[in-house]
Amino acid sequence: MSLSWGLVGLPNVGKSTLFNALTRANVPTSIYPFCTIEPHKGIVQVPDERLYALANIVKPERIIPAVIEFWDIAGLIKGSSKGEGLGNEFLSHIRGVDGILHIVRCFDSPNIPTLGEGDPIKDIELINIELSLSDLTIVERRLEKIKSLRRVGKGDPEEEAQLKVIRERLLRGDSIRDLPVIKDLPLLSWKPVIYVANTDSLDNPKVLKLLDWGKERKEVVIPVLAKIEEELAEFSDEERMTFLRDGYGVEESTLHRLVREAYRLLGLISFFTIWSKEVRAWTVVSGTKAPQAAGKIHSDFEKNFIKVEVIPVEKLILAESWAKARELGYIRIEGKEYIVKDGDVLYFKAG
Numbered sequence: 001m002s003l004s005w006g007l008v009g010l011p012n013v014g015k016s017t018l019f020n021a022l023t024r025a026n027v028p029t030s031i032y033p034f035c036t037i038e039p040h041k042g043i044v045q046v047p048d049e050r051l052y053a054l055a056n057i058v059k060p061e062r063i064i065p066a067v068i069e070f071w072d073i074a075g076l077i078k079g080s081s082k083g084e085g086l087g088n089e090f091l092s093h094i095r096g097v098d099g100i101l102h103i104v105r106c107f108d109s110p111n112i113p114t115l116g117e118g119d120p121i122k123d124i125e126l127i128n129i130e131l132s133l134s135d136l137t138i139v140e141r142r143l144e145k146i147k148s149l150r151r152v153g154k155g156d157p158e159e160e161a162q163l164k165v166i167r168e169r170l171l172r173g174d175s176i177r178d179l180p181v182i183k184d185l186p187l188l189s190w191k192p193v194i195y196v197a198n199t200d201s202l203d204n205p206k207v208l209k210l211l212d213w214g215k216e217r218k219e220v221v222i223p224v225l226a227k228i229e230e231e232l233a234e235f236s237d238e239e240r241m242t243f244l245r246d247g248y249g250v251e252e253s254t255l256h257r258l259v260r261e262a263y264r265l266l267g268l269i270s271f272f273t274i275w276s277k278e279v280r281a282w283t284v285v286s287g288t289k290a291p292q293a294a295g296k297i298h299s300d301f302e303k304n305f306i307k308v309e310v311i312p313v314e315k316l317i318l319a320e321s322w323a324k325a326r327e328l329g330y331i332r333i334e335g336k337e338y339i340v341k342d343g344d345v346l347y348f349k350a351g
């Protein structure tokens with residue numbers, strides 16, 4: 001599973017700046033709105049210390065972390081869903097993503113023009129209305145199609161009813177995240193959202209306001225120093241963190257926090273595999289059974305699944321080797337019904 005997140009927001013809020021900070025890419029940023037036109041994809045390794053601790057005892061030739069993709073797209077403005085600016089066309093680029101990073105401008109910089117209201121919450125509403133309106137177009141189109149099918153005795157009446165509920169909600173500006181997903185209907189409003197409060201200073205009143213808003217609405221809000229992090233892109237992760245910790249009191253990297261929330265919101269977990277030359281992290285939905293987890297590696301493994309040897313990664317690290325762990329009785333044997341846990345190290349046996 002390749003996890004992907006799309007960056008949305010008004011122009012000049014720092015989407016590309018954050019993209020550069022996260023991916024160490026070097027896409028253009030500027031004080032002129034609509035700097036980004038073509039979408040950019042960046043792939044980043046999911047930081048997971050357990051993988052490196054595991055590699056430390058196994059000494060493999062290769063360490064293969066899970067990855068997460070980020071998409072930087074053009075800024076949206078009021079009217080984007082009806083074709084204003086560039087946004088609507090480029091929303092199509094992120095209809096397939098798993099989640100949305102909604103970047104909100106919480107820095108004060110009079111020489112960088114804003115196309116928003118200057119208030120983070122109003123800015124969020126403005127963008128969310130555009131996302132809803134853009135989804136609404138898709139819902140209307142699907143409803144029309146079903147209606148004409150119904151006229152000839154086809155089309156699913158249940159889906160029609162569902163679509164009408166969705167339409168009502170979108171028109172009212174209400175969330176649809178609790179409604180069941182309709183297959184092949186790529187609505188943005190269904191996707192989990194992480195709000196990123198982009199700022200120069202963590203105690204900027206706009207950041208605090210947004211954090212309060214998030215608490216009240218049960219939305220995830222992460223303050224980020226995108227510009228500062230972008231400037232530190234040339235440094236190693238450690239150097240970057242030291243700078244952010246000493247200078248700004250930041251305790252955890254932006255990538256760590258985003259990944260943690262992304263996994264939590266999507267209900268994802270990680271498991272690990274060890275082969276002679278390779279230690280690797282995999283991502284699956286929580287609740288996945290062992291054969292389906294094996295299927296991530298190879299479809300034959302799922303088809304011919306026999307059993308799996310399981311050990312929590314912490315226990316294996318403690319034992320310092322697979323052989324020692326086996327001697328200590330730490331390795332369990334599980335069958336088809338085993339539900340994979342976060343941090344399992346798995347060794348599949350297939351026919």
Ligand SMILES: Nc1nc2c(ncn2[C@@H]2O[C@H](COP(=O)(O)OP(=O)(O)OP(=O)(O)O)[C@@H](O)[C@H]2O)c(=O)[nH]1
Nearest residue numbers: 011012013014015016017029030034035036075227
């Ligand atoms: N002071 C300050 N400036 C920032 C910050 N983040 C971005 N900027 C600046 O704001 C301007 C716009 O940043 P971009 O990253 O290009 O913004 P964008 O959201 O990608 O804009 P579009 O591509 O036009 O939609 C650039 O000059 C950035 O250097 C920040 O946290 N603080």
Ligand SMILES: [Mg+2]
Nearest residue numbers: 015016035036
């Ligand atoms: Mg940009």
